[in-house]
Amino acid sequence: MTTPEGDIGGQPAQSPILSARDLRVQFAGGPGAGRARAVDGVNLDLYPREILALVGESGCGKTTLARTLLGLVRPWSGEVWFAGKVLSYAAPSLKTYRRQVQLVLQDPTGSLNPRHTVYEAVAEGLRIHGARALGSFTDEAAKVADALSRAGLRPPERFFLRYPHELSGGQRQRVVIAGALVLDPQVIVADEPVASLDASVRGEVLKLVLALRDDSELSALVVTHDLALAWNIADRVAVMYLGRIVETGPVEKILRSPEHPYTCALVSVISEARGKEPVILSGEPPDPARIPKGCRFHPRCPALASGAAVAAGVEASCRGIDLPILPGGSDARVACHLYPISS
């Protein structure tokens, strides 16, 4: 299989650093239900030095997709590609992979072992990987101090012996980020990095993520339900619904003029404060074990309900024909019968 390349038209083609190729992840459903198709065919590319926001509501599969890209979950089919090579699940290669792709979780309090000091929490990664992880630093303490200052905790020595419960929420999240940075990864996957933080503290942590992208040349995949966060810091956004990406592209394009009815509804609800009439979908996303036939969004689609689909003559397709899986790349794409993909 050839190395996937992104098609970003106009600009010199870059290779993505992290990709999902036709990824499918399934879990056993509850009693009586079939298998839950958490990720049901996803192509996604993350390019060097970019921040990609993966947006969707709970149950859409974004968290599962993120963990599959990290190698924490095995896909049912499809592949994860990193730096041009397929990810192998053999223990040694997974361990090497870990140094290059790191995770930052939502809850900073739960992410840190309450019995370990800040120093131990940050040094844990170094100790697991041994001398190789030290890079150009002479000793562990110097590397830990460097990671802490890059994460904004200065002077770093002051934090070495503190325990997580002595720190504020924002500081704890910085410790978690430092723990990820200490391995000099190329990619950081952040799952709702500011959702548990106070509103006035969010901005500083988001500034840190941007600074890491600019100064340390990291790429970041930010998983969130918050579109405003995507507007704040992301370069590109991918919107997920029930295991598939339904729309993707540059943030300015997708959030200013969304095309897919689901994206339109999400954007309109968040912009309600502007006085625009929000499109509030009824009901809730269905169970991933019972994905609707045809377009998986059609039972809740306002375009179908309002007659726009009938007017465009695609109503039968909406109800009966499933959309193809969007290819990767950084172009703006949408999976909707109202906007047929031109080959």
Place this chain on the structure above:
Amino acid sequence: MWGLAVLLVSIALALAAPLFISARDLSAVTAPGSPRQAPSLHFPLGTDAYGRSMVAVTIWGARISLLVGLAATVMSMVIGSLVGLLAGHFRAWVATVLMRVTDWFLVLPTLVLAAALASVLHRGVGTVIIAIGVTAWPGTARLVRAQTLTVEARPYIERARALGAGDWHIIRRHVLPNVMPVILAQTTLTVSAAVLAEATLAFLGLSDPTRVSWGTTLQLAQQVGAVSAGDWWILLPPGLAIVLIALAFTLCGRSLEAIFNPRLAAGP
């Protein structure tokens, strides 16, 4: 605090016993006093059926009882913690097999097993230790497994995996320190149960009758009909000693639990 004080005193006495109690005091043949004497100035707790001072017998008995109690506890805690940790960490078929084995041992009654072992192996202190150890570990295993599952559900375990940690690292650095408080608290409670079990088994004649322990002392008292004769001083000291030690260990266990789980210490 009281528990700890009582324990320390008892252990000190038990260890120091050979210094002030000679073999002569304990021998049935060369007993210092006349049999079944009521408490007096010379013999503060009276004498037993052989004429030995009850004080000497009770203190000496602490050695075997505490030894068996502690040895059986160590055995059961090590086996139980290991099984619990492995079952909780590895899940899948490993856990199923281990937990079924645990369930099987859980329903084995201590006394029946001890009797069976005593008839197969020689009757002695070693057999008693094995009997108690082998039947006490399942309770610990279940507790440790439950705690392991709880700890492993926490996000920092996932973070450790994402950092590249292997099973051994996760168990050693994260699971064990968080499970240790439960193990320690459970240990102190198990010791008191083991001491009681030893006394029961010895009383039933399944231990070595030539060794002086609280259980054998009680057995002797029963054999000579101390109750019906009204010779309370032959029964009471070992019985009280057992109660005291069991209580002391239980109190220590409660304090340890409160130390490790500050929410308990703070009250409702």
Place this chain on the structure above:
Amino acid sequence: MSLLEITDLTVTYPSASGPVLAVRGVDLAMDEGEKLGLAGESGCGKSTLALSLLRLLPRGARVAGTIRFDGEDILTMGWGRLRAVRWAAASIVFQGAMHALNPVRSVGDQVAEPILVHEKVPKAAPRRKVAELLEQVGLAPSTARAYPHQLSGGQRQRVMIAMALACSPRLIVADEPTSALDVMIQAQILRLVDRLVTDRGISLLLISHDLSVLTSACDRLAVMYAGRIVEEGPAGQVFSDPLHPYSSALAAAYPRIGDATARRNPQGLPGDPPDPSHLPEGCSFQPRCPVALGECVRTDPPLWPAGPARRAACVHVRDSCPGAAHG
């Protein structure tokens, strides 16, 4: 006359290091049928304020000041009268509905509970009322037989709202009713609450850390910081033209989509929300304030009038002409 009048409310919690002031002298008033939003972050005292309205604070908390509900002071009410007020006159939708529902009782039983407590009716009587309530919050009447774990987060929140409506109260206090929910479900719940309170003329005190949510749902907005109200006024004005630097920071934390200045430009405040047991000298916001002056360390500003129905506790407001119309 106002439905709810809070005067100089102060709540103190005991702690190992001495009493901690969670709420420091709050004045607030609500009219019949009004929707008031209370914005603030963790530690600002907003949940304490909500609980104190029905005297639901934990034992050991000291409350001073007055809370007049329909003319009666809740804090000095007798126990019997308080029980009558609780739920029948004012009810609360708690934060985290997942945990506020009893997992071993059916949803229908729990919605019926306040009705059974307040109206002396036989046990089977509320069944119709429960079915009506569930329908009004958008759930099928058959949901009454379900248990909380069988429902989704959004459905559980609707059950909480049905419970709050059960005794036809005049005031509903909603403490972060949507913080754990997805954006679309959040919008559904807020629209539902809005429709219900408007139709019945119920007053609503909505508490949240998200200013944009409060702006669309409420008529007036009050911002709390470190136990005090730092700004108050009509919701749209406070959001689009905040006078207190903390309100600006809160508003900026959730940028508007389409606003080019917010692209790659997250706005936040340095430091953290203050610990109520260690408040800074003078104005409690000054360590984090981007426009702090020298005198801010010495004096804690009271709420200055700043236009029609607007107040803000900042020296900059005092210095600009009081009473001038603000846009």
